[in-house]
Amino acid sequence: MIKLNLLFFIVIGEGSNERNNKRNDYYNKKTADIVKNSCFVSVQNENIIAWKHNKYLSRGIQLNAPRTFMDQIEYKCDWNDVNFIKVSQNFPSTQICSKCKEKNENLRGWKKVGIREWDCPYCGAHHDRDVNASINILNRGLVL
DSSP states (O other): OHHHHHHHHHHHHHHHHHHHHHHHHHHHHHHHHHHHTOSEEEEEOOOHHHHTTSTTTHHHHHHHOHHHHHHHHHHHHHHTTOEEEEEOTTSOTTTBOTTTOOBOGGGOSGGGTTOOEEEOTTTOOEEEHHHHHHHHHHHHHHHO
């Protein structure tokens, strides 16, 4: 009985090790491609450790290891003399309209995170929240 349990844990460990190797290989290829084709990289410095305490995000965060991805990009930027710019985690990248630069106060708070698309009340532009955030992070990186 003990031998079977030990064998079961070894098999599970090998499968997760293979998954980790595939993820690390993918991260290495993607980060190398990003750094090779960029003159600078701008990222928002998120509090990923706090995300691990969220019961809805913790499993996905542990499987995807975003901190590893960020660390690899930063390392490769330093190695290849590419500017690596960290935008503050307090920068409201999802709430600012990338067209008119006005802040939409209706998107504040955890309850509003589920809103994936929105219209700017000032200029009327329609935004996908993630695309808008990436444009704002890029623009903020250009300023810094």
